[in-house]
Amino acid sequence: MEAALKGQLELLLLAALREEPRHGYAIVKDLRERSAGELDVFEGTLYPALHRLERAGLVASRWSAAAGRRRRVYQLTRKGSKALVERESEWRRLVRALEAVLGGTV
Amino acid sequence: MSNGAIAQYLEELARELRLNSAPRRRLLAEATDHLCSSAAELRASGLAQEEAERAAVARFGNAAEVALSFARAAASASARTALAWAATAWAAYGLASGVFILAAPGWLRDFPQGAPSMIALQVGLVALSVSTLRARRLRGSLFDEPRLRLVARGGLVASLALALAAAGELVLALARPAPAPWSEAGGVIGAYAVAAVAALAAAGLALATHARVRALRRRQHGSGDELAPAAAALVDDVANLAPALRRLVAAAVSRPLLACLAVAGAAFLAVALAELSGGNEGQASPLFAAAATGSFEAGAVVVSYLTLARPLGLRPQR
Numbered sequence: 002m003e004a005a006l007k008g009q010l011e012l013l014l015l016a017a018l019r020e021e022p023r024h025g026y027a028i029v030k031d032l033r034e035r036s037a038g039e040l041d042v043f044e045g046t047l048y049p050a051l052h053r054l055e056r057a058g059l060v061a062s063r064w065s066a067a068a069g070r071r072r073r074v075y076q077l078t079r080k081g082s083k084a085l086v087e088r089e090s091e092w093r094r095l096v097r098a099l100e101a102v103l104g105g106t107v
Numbered sequence: 108m109s110n111g112a113i114a115q116y117l118e119e120l121a122r123e124l125r126l127n128s129a130p131r132r133r134l135l136a137e138a139t140d141h142l143c144s145s146a147a148e149l150r151a152s153g154l155a156q157e158e159a160e161r162a163a164v165a166r167f168g169n170a171a172e173v174a175l176s177f178a179r180a181a182a183s184a185s186a187r188t189a190l191a192w193a194a195t196a197w198a199a200y201g202l203a204s205g206v207f208i209l210a211a212p213g214w215l216r217d218f219p220q221g222a223p224s225m226i227a228l229q230v231g232l233v234a235l236s237v238s239t240l241r242a243r244r245l246r247g248s249l250f251d252e253p254r255l256r257l258v259a260r261g262g263l264v265a266s267l268a269l270a271l272a273a274a275g276e277l278v279l280a281l282a283r284p285a286p287a288p289w290s291e292a293g294g295v296i297g298a299y300a301v302a303a304v305a306a307l308a309a310a311g312l313a314l315a316t317h318a319r320v321r322a323l324r325r326r327q328h329g330s331g332d333e334l335a336p337a338a339a340a341l342v343d344d345v346a347n348l349a350p351a352l353r354r355l356v357a358a359a360v361s362r363p364l365l366a367c368l369a370v371a372g373a374a375f376l377a378v379a380l381a382e383l384s385g386g387n388e389g390q391a392s393p394l395f396a397a398a399a400t401g402s403f404e405a406g407a408v409v410v411s412y413l414t415l416a417r418p419l420g421l422r423p424q425r
Contacts, residue, residue, distance in 0.1 A: 041166075
């Protein structure tokens with residue numbers, strides 16, 4: 002599960018930011034809750050991935066001070082939204098193909 | 108902030124990150140906030156302070172691993188920047204050579220002044236094309252390891268070739284037997300000086316990137332894994348860009364020496380024919396001069412192949 006997840010971390014991060022801007026910890030919580038605990042990533046590796054997405058121009062970030070705490074909040078850029086749509090449909094195609102091959106065994 | 112597990116972890120992470128920069132400080136600040144939020148939530152669910160901190164740290168993951176994935180991302184970005192600088196230096200050098208061709212006085216243009224630049228521009232073009240092809244395909248995401256190394260090497264080869272050519276031109280200029288009227292060639296000298304500075308800056312950046320990639324490799328597995336898939340990756344990259352060329356490139360990569368000799372032969376013919384049709388009047392033997400220049404070009408192709416094909420992944424590793 003962990004190895005399969007590694008390649009899709011970027012897609013998951015982009016998806017977690019689809020609805021609203023979030024900080025890192027909120028993204029982790031969102032992933033954990035939505036996947037009912039199945040996607041329990043090592044939380045620390047999230048930040049290098051977020052920095053990478055930012056360098057690639059897919060997300061933007063800023064400091065925000067809420068409840069006396071300085072937090073880095075990430076949000077999708079227009080390029081990021083486009084990339085999310087593309088990668089999502091790529092992923093769905095792959096899943097459909099895999100299911101077609103695996104057939105009734107799933 | 109407590110002195111417990113979280114504080115210890117952050118110290119370890121700071122040590123593992125090994126670089127002192129704004130992104131590192133930001134990562135540490137984010138980790139601090141994350142761990143404190145996580146521990147606070149665990150405490151609210153009933154854990155004792157110390158237990159909550161330990162659990163938060165365990166969820167965050169091994170510090171070395173976090174630092175490694177940060178270093179990998181930084182190396183990818185740095186390889187991209189170095190490649191862009193090498194391309195800029197190449198363009199500047201190409202421009203300087205253009206100025207040379209258009210505006211250099213006759214006495215400066217006689218052979219071999221200009222030859223190191225022409226060779227370096229060709230070597231640089233090949234190195235940049237191979238690397239750009241690889242960098243381009245990965246649309247801003249992380250490079251896998253063979254690609255990261257090849258992109259870093261491409262930038263290094265191109266910028267070092269240009270820097271060496273600038274040095275070569277300088278040596279040739281100083282080695283001229285008779286005192287030359289340099290004041291007549293101010294524009295050409297200025298253009299080369301700008302290009303040389305750009306090449307040196309690009310080479311510095313490429314060297315730093317190369318060192319970073321090597322350090323990353325040492326951290327990852329102690330020694331180097333093989334570049335064997337590099338040639339196959341090149342075929343893939345080309346096929347992605349121009350499917351029609353796949354078979355040609357696959358054939359060239361599977362018989363690299365033969366392909367190199369074919370290119371050298373074509374270069375010989377093209378240069379010799381261009382020289383002949385240029386009609387250098389007053390030359391004792393135009394046929395001999397054309398053959399000499401053509402052979403020189405063909406020789407440069409073969410030497411470049413022998414020295415550069417392996418680092419660039421055009422020839423499989425031993």
